[in-house]
Amino acid sequence: MSLSFPLTRTSSPRTAEDIAAIHADPGFGDYFTDHMALASWSKDEGWTDDKVVPYAPFTLDPAAGVLHYAQEIFEGIKAFRHADGSVWLFRPEANAQRFVNSARRLMLPELPVDDFVTACLNVVEADARWVPPSVGGDEKSLYVRPFEFASEAFLGVRSALKVQFAVIASPVGPYFDGGVQGIDIWVTDRYSRAGIGGTGAAKCGGNYASSLIAQYEGYEHGCSQVIFLEASGSDRVQELGGMNVVFVTKDDVLVTPELDGTILDGITRRSLLELAPGFGLRVEQRAVPAQEVFDGITSGEIVEAFSCGTAAVITPIASFKTETGDYHLAQPVGERTVQLRDGLIDIQYGRVEDTHGWMRRVC
Numbered sequence: 054m055s056l057s058f059p060l061t062r063t064s065s066p067r068t069a070e071d072i073a074a075i076h077a078d079p080g081f082g083d084y085f086t087d088h089m090a091l092a093s094w095s096k097d098e099g100w101t102d103d104k105v106v107p108y109a110p111f112t113l114d115p116a117a118g119v120l121h122y123a124q125e126i127f128e129g130i131k132a133f134r135h136a137d138g139s140v141w142l143f144r145p146e147a148n149a150q151r152f153v154n155s156a157r158r159l160m161l162p163e164l165p166v167d168d169f170v171t172a173c174l175n176v177v178e179a180d181a182r183w184v185p186p187s188v189g190g191d192e193k194s195l196y197v198r199p200f201e202f203a204s205e206a207f208l209g210v211r212s213a214l215k216v217q218f219a220v221i222a223s224p225v226g227p228y229f230d231g232g233v234q235g236i237d238i239w240v241t242d243r244y245s246r247a248g249i250g251g252t253g254a255a256k257c258g259g260n261y262a263s264s265l266i267a268q269y270e271g272y273e274h275g276c277s278q279v280i281f282l283e284a285s286g287s288d289r290v291q292e293l294g295g296m297n298v299v300f301v302t303k304d305d306v307l308v309t310p311e312l313d314g315t316i317l318d319g320i321t322r323r324s325l326l327e328l329a330p331g332f333g334l335r336v337e338q339r340a341v342p343a344q345e346v347f348d349g350i351t352s353g354e355i356v357e358a359f360s361c362g363t364a365a366v367i368t369p370i371a372s373f374k375t376e377t378g379d380y381h382l383a384q385p386v387g388e389r390t391v392q393l394r395d396g397l398i399d400i401q402y403g404r405v406e407d408t409h410g411w412m413r414r415v416c
């Protein structure tokens with residue numbers, strides 16, 4: 054039977070003035086809306102107690118499995134306000150399916166796709182006034198964060214018999230400060246993120262915890278993000294700490310690492326690859342050795358590069374930095390990159406027709 058996530062409204066909602074002040078400068082992930090969705094799972098009863106309730110802290114037993122063994126997965130989806138005031142989610146079914154795949158890998162119970170989507174729709178509808186207005190080029194949205202974790206209190210390495218699912222939401226502005234500017238990327242050859250057979254393709258917290266040290270190594274070298282290479286020493290480029298990577302050749306080919314199980318199957322990546330032919334771009338998903346990237350930038354074969362993901366949409370890459378040298382893209386904010394970015398956000402903000410059927414109306 055499907056879950057319905059019925060709403061109990063908060064008796065102390067944030068005032069319209071408060072929300073307007075937050076919308077003026079939302080930052081990223083700093084403020085949370087009035088409500089959240091919850092559902093509990095136990096081995097005996099399956100999914101129960103689905104609801105949308107006032108946003109509040111959890112009460113968690115100190116022995117809860119997630120705190121010790123990191124049995125946890127999450128998702129990230131955005132809701133956009135169109136010029137007519139309507140509110141839309143971008144491809145929530147795709148996130149729901151990825152959540153199922155992550156659950157399988159982490160041995161967590163699978164939440165059916167329809168239930169996941171209902172939970173997200175209901176939270177966004179309950180907090181629709183938190184979805185920032187769309188005013189001329191101001192790219193704000195409501196970031197929706199579904200997640201699931203081992204809540205059973207036990208010590209021992211096994212999959213939990215009790216699990217908590219929740220959806221929270223946060224109004225957000227651009228992920229990187231300074232608008233659409235090329236960013237510098239640190240290429241770490243010291244730390245790896247994921248190997249064959251690992252959890253690279255799952256969206257689980259542990260992947261991010263282990264990536265932090267490389268991220269901070271990147272900061273020390275003046276870079277805002279880090280890119281990982283495949284762990285076996287094959288020199289293959291994987292992805293950034295929280296985004297996929299795409300290269301653009303001088304012959305209008307988008308080259309991006311294939312989904313080999315070590316990288317996340319990004320929904321932004323997938324959407325851009327689907328949009329690419331409409332812009333006269335050919336797509337190649339394959340193994341991409343780091344040396345090919347460095348040589349390609351030097352020879353002029355690779356003219357643009359960008360990172361892509363829900364949080365940062367598309368961010369142009371200005372350079373890759375390594376221990377032995379820096380490689381600067383000919384176009385730090387590439388023409389094709391901007392074209393694809395505009396193509397995608399125009400669909401998300403309802404400025405062009407959604408011929409792909411990606412947008413799901415909330416209210």
Ligand SMILES: Cc1ncc(COP(=O)(O)O)c(C=O)c1O
Nearest residue numbers: 295296297317319320321362363
């Ligand atoms: C490691 C990683 N790669 C790629 C992505 C991009 O995925 P998506 O476009 O679905 O947000 C994300 C963001 O969720 C991520 O965390």
